[in-house]
Amino acid sequence: AQTVTQSQPEMSVQEAETVTLSCTYDTSESDYYLFWYKQPPSRQMILVIRQEAYKQQNATENRFSVNFQKAAKSFSLKISDSQLGDAAMYFCAYRTTSGTYKYIFGTGTRLKVLA
Amino acid sequence: DTAVSQTPKYLVTQMGNDKSIKCEQNLGHDTMYWYKQDSKKFLKIMFSYNNKELIINETVPNRFSPKSPDKAHLNLHINSLELGDSAVYFCASSPGSSYNSPLHFGNGTRLTVT
Numbered sequence: 001a002q003t004v005t006q007s008q009p010e011m012s013v014q015e016a017e018t019v020t021l022s023c024t025y026d027t028s029e030s031d032y033y034l035f036w037y038k039q040p041p042s043r044q045m046i047l048v049i050r051q052e053a054y055k056q057q058n059a060t061e062n063r064f065s066v067n068f069q070k071a072a073k074s075f076s077l078k079i080s081d082s083q084l085g086d087a088a089m090y091f092c093a094y095r096t097t098s099g100t101y102k103y104i105f106g107t108g109t110r111l112k113v114l115a
Numbered sequence: 116d117t118a119v120s121q122t123p124k125y126l127v128t129q130m131g132n133d134k135s136i137k138c139e140q141n142l143g144h145d146t147m148y149w150y151k152q153d154s155k156k157f158l159k160i161m162f163s164y165n166n167k168e169l170i171i172n173e174t175v176p177n178r179f180s181p182k183s184p185d186k187a188h189l190n191l192h193i194n195s196l197e198l199g200d201s202a203v204y205f206c207a208s209s210p211g212s213s214y215n216s217p218l219h220f221g222n223g224t225r226l227t228v229t
Contacts, residue, residue: 033215039156043203045220052215089156093218100171101146101211103218105158 002027004094006106013082014114020067021077021109023092033095034068034075035103040088048090051075079111087113118142121206121221128196129229136191136224138206146170146211147189148218149181152203164189165211193226201228 003026013019025034036048051059051068058066063083067076079086092106121138128134140147148171149161163171164183178194193200206221 035217037217043223043225045205045207045218045223047217050215050217091158095215101163101165101209102160102171103148103207103209104160105150108156108158110156 002029002032002094002096002104004092004104004106006090006092006109008109009107010110010112012112012114013079013086015082015084017082018078018080019082019111021079021090021092021111023075023077023106025073025075025092025094027073027094027096029097031097033097034066035093035095036064036066036075036077037091037093037105038086038088039091039108040085045091049077082113084113084115087111119206119208119219119221121204121224123224124222125225125227127227127229130196130198132196133192133194134196134226135193136204136206136226138189138191138221140187140206140208140219142208142210142219144208144210144219145186146209147183147186148207148209149189149191150205150207152205152223154202158205162189162191196226196228198228201226 032053034051038046063080089108094104119140146165148163162181167183203223207218210216
């Protein structure tokens with residue numbers, strides 16, 4: 001069974017600085033999809049970025065980018081020029097390509113942004 | 116306009132009661148899910164339906180019963196509520212077979228059992 005691990009329960013970053021949130025996963029599949037979600041205090045789940053495992057190029061969305069290392073089964077999220085509005089829980093998610101369409105989430109990292 | 120809507124937003128009830136949470140999506144997705152988020156923020160899948168058929172049923176007490184009358188709706192009924200059922204319950208949907216599609220979440224229902 002696939003598992004997703006986020007080893008940093010909490011991280012802090014100074015406003016305008018860069019922070020990297022780590023995520024590792026375990027799978028025997030060769031093709032899958034990875035996502036980062038943000039959950040602010042409003043509890044809404046917001047998609048931040050997605051990555052297809054068959055693509056070597058790292059995904060980028062404005063200030064958010066990933067470092068996808070398939071061999072190492074690592075999928076970290078880099079937030080550049082951090083803003084106060086980035087403060088939230090961040091969840092890494094794995095999407096299996098088997099027929100169950102299952103999304104498995106990590107335990108989350110709480111990001112604090114310091115003014 | 117809301118893509119995935121669930122009601123109610125908050126639910127406070129006593130132990131032993133039965134309650135339901137409703138979910139509807141207007142995205143035309145084939146697959147719908149229920150996730151439970153506990154007090155430590157762990158998000159755990161409970162159920163998934165694809166075109167009204169149950170495809171994922173995790174180790175959830177049988178007091179929880181999902182029902183999908185059509186592919187746009189997935190409701191969750193909970194019998195004999197217990198203190199440990201207190202959590203935020205999220206409904207979500209996805210196109211199913213489109214692998215790179217993310218989950219689209221509702222805004223969650225905070226259930227408090229007293």
